[in-house]
Amino acid sequence: MQTIDRPMLALALRLAATVLFSVMLVLVKLTGDHGISLPETLFWRQVFPALAILAWLASRGDVNRLKTRRPWIHVRRALIGGTGMFLTLGVVRILPLAEATVLGFTSPMFAVILSALMLNERVGIWRWGAVMMGLVGVVVIAAPGATVIPPFGLAVGIGAAFMTALVTVQVRDLGRTEEPLTVVFYFSAISAPVLGIGALLTGSRHDLAGWLMIVGIGLTGLFAQIAMTSSLRYGKVASVIVVDYVQLAWATLLGWLIFDHLPPASTWVGAPIIIGASLLIVWREHTLARRRGSRAPHEDESIVEHVARPDVA
Template sequence: MNPVRGILLKVCAIALFSVMASFIKATADHVPPGQAVFFRSFFALIVILVWLAQRGDLATGLKVNNGLGHFWRGFIGTTAMALNFAALGLLPLPEVTAIGFTAPLLTVIFAAMFLGETVRLFRLSAVGIGLIGVLIVLWPRLTIFGETDPYTAATLGVMFVLGSAVFRALAQVHIRKLVQTDQTSAIVFYFSLTATGLSLFTIPFGWVMPTAQEWMLLIGAGLIGGLAQILLTSCYRYAPASVVAPFDYAAMLFALLIGYVWFDEVPTGYMLVGAAIVIFAGVMIIWRERQLGLKRGARKNLTPQG
């Protein structure tokens, strides 16, 4: 285990996923979510194959020891992706990101439930603080005193992101299991392959011919998403899911910046206050993990006279 390396890989993956999401959002008014899933998955395969070739692992990197596990990981991950892409067409990018913070919170809980990972009070407290921050960000939509129609597109978007968060958390826990039997390359490749195949079932629901700009954005989303998926899957080899999950909070910074610069989405006071709280929660996790790492190292270096 190397928690620092796992955390760095996770942050890099989140940054790339934020860029990918902005590409998908830019096409969401015209391109259906299922079609976007196809581009995201199919072109990710190119990145994965190049990665395998560079490692000299093309012949053995795709060996499967748990075929059924790969299928369910692909099915769960594809469902999460499709719901998230649908939400990007209905909500501002920072809001999709904020609601999506439910996923790392659920991952901490699922990791304890299904993987037996130890999650102590300090980390649970930090996760709780992060959840408060998410609720503050969403308060204008959650308040019962507003005049918002509960059946508006925005409300539907919130439901899509919440559903996506559940499936994302399950997928992350499932990855933690798969890395115990299969290589990272196989996990990433067969996820993209499964998602590509499943996305074709959405053709009857209305695919469109993308414009030249949309072609570039969709292909770019696939290439960037493939690289991000490799980094995300790799991070679980170096740190438990409950350690790296809170670093999804870094996505708020990227979403605020991209939303403001690209989509003219000006953050509200609720958004800024909530973002500050979730960032603080992430810093708490970083500090705690550093302290625990120092204590572990000190114990290892103690002599019998220590």
């Protein structure tokens, strides 16, 4: 995919993605309040992108772009990504929007750990220090003994962040041979039938409001992914990634307006620590990548830079 340097457009697209993702999470929370099961919600979330991509390619006569020589790698990615998506959307039903969003920002810390363990990357004091800093932020938000966040919700949120980091390793590997459209299609197409079984077992009849929320989840998720991916066509990850943290502001605002929830003091203190740790990791990764100037431009972004905005949601 050819990169065109249009930084303002890249920032605008990334900002639009944060709004769309936040609206999607609100709808996920509302479907839970409406009695719609999470497996069914996830099923429709995956069906829309698969059908939309297939229809778009068919209309252009480009279905051959979906050919792949790595089907089992796509299956593995779908299994990991599906688990991550289940946790990412599931935590929204357990925790308030702001707290669920903040815990998602711990993904870069897990990416550092995974890059050291799985990719044998050398991790220095800056990044290990940022990981420890992020963990301190999590402890502050959890507020042990104050029962601000239920332990189960905290575990699901941390699990979602870990799976986001893990799936990014898979996406980076697939990205060496597959285009983004192909990766997104197979993720949706492979996971949708599995989720369909869960939808059949747990699904129920819905009124018009329920179907509108389900359709809204599919459409906002699809367009959020398109906006997010398009932003990387017009700007570097290191330039647009900071915008991702604006999602916390949307989550806080929507959580207050729709669910009448404002984060407690522990979240206001812990969130800047986690965000600061994430940005420190991204800055350090980008600095190291620039020092390795001999690498090709499209490879000049690290796994950690890509993990801040997961595509598992």
